[in-house]
Amino acid sequence: MRTVRDPRGTTWICLELPEVPLDQRDAAALRPADTVAIECNSGADRVIALVPPGWDDTMDDAMLAKTIAEFLE
Numbered sequence: 001m002r003t004v005r006d007p008r009g010t011t012w013i014c015l016e017l018p019e020v021p022l023d024q025r026d027a028a029a030l031r032p033a034d035t036v037a038i039e040c041n042s043g044a045d046r047v048i049a050l051v052p053p054g055w056d057d058t059m060d061d062a063m064l065a066k067t068i069a070e071f072l073e
Contacts, residue, residue, distance in 0.1 A: 001013065001014065001015050002014045002056045002064065004061045004065050004068070005065070006065040006068060006069065007065065010042045010044075010045075011042065012040045012041065012042050012047075012064075012065075012068055013040065013041055013042075014038050014039065014040040014041075014056075014064065014068075015038060015039055015040075016036055016037070016038050016055070016056070017036070017037040017038060017039055017048070019037070020035070020036070020037040020050070024037060024048060027050060028050050031050055032052065034052070035050050035051070035052065035053075036050070036051060036052070036053050036055065037049070037050055037051075038055060040068050045072060047068050047071045047072050048071065049067050049070075049071040051067060
């Protein structure tokens with residue numbers, strides 16, 4: 001689990017999902033085979049993003065916030 005604050009000041013709580021959701025499997029197939037899905041929730045919005053394994057240790061806050069924004073659109 002990780003929390004991150006985006007540039008708008010919104011705090012997101014992110015958790016890794018046990019598997020990539022069915023509706024995102026086609027998109028995940030275009031990424032490396034070990035891609036994982038995370039769910040990030042701000043209380044008002046919810047995002048499921050596809051990220052590399054170890055995301056919670058390797059992604060800095062700016063990169064995680066940018067990823068959330070990309071999947072929020």
